[in-house]
Each structure stands twice: as C-alpha cells, then as structure tokens.
Amino acid sequence: MMRAGLHMALGAAVLSGCAAPASVRPSPEGRALRVTDAAVPLTYSDGARAKRMANEICGPRGVKSSINDRYESGAWVFVEGCA
DSSP, X not given: OHHHHHHHHHHHHHHHTOSOXXXXXXXXXXXXXXXXXXXXXXXXXXXXXXXXXXXXXXXXXXXXXOTTOEEETTEXXXXXXXX
16 A cells, blocks of 8 residues: 555656656667666666656657666667667
8 A cells, every 4th residue: 555655646746747757868779778767766676667757758659668677777779669
C-alpha cells in the first residue's frame, strides 16, 4: 500500500511540474535514445516507465521499441530511437 501512495505522490509531482524532466541523449549507436530521470533514477525494473518517458519525448509517433532495448548504467537505451 505504501508503494501505491509513493507512485501517486510521484505522479502528482510530475503533473504539477515539480519533478525534474527526463533527459534523452543520442547514444553512440546512432539513432538510439538513452532515457534517464534525475528526479527518480531508473532501475532495470523501470522499463515501462522509461518507455512512457521516451514516448512523451519522441512526440506523437512515440519511440520505436525493439527486443534489443536494454538497461545500461542507470539509463534505458531504446536502440531504434523515435519512430
């Protein structure tokens, strides 16, 4: 139950604009995106949250996910980049 409350509080902070924005930077592979979150660091189990963040950053077409997407040193790497 405590975890649900934490997620609700984090969601409210994001909606209110209090959370630091996610950062995306190209990776050495070329088109790939590296998604990180300074407010709440990403972990291996945050793949779905990282994908939602990447979709928001990529715009209406979203991120192009693949089986090669991976977690790497605090960031989720989406190797195909934005769609």
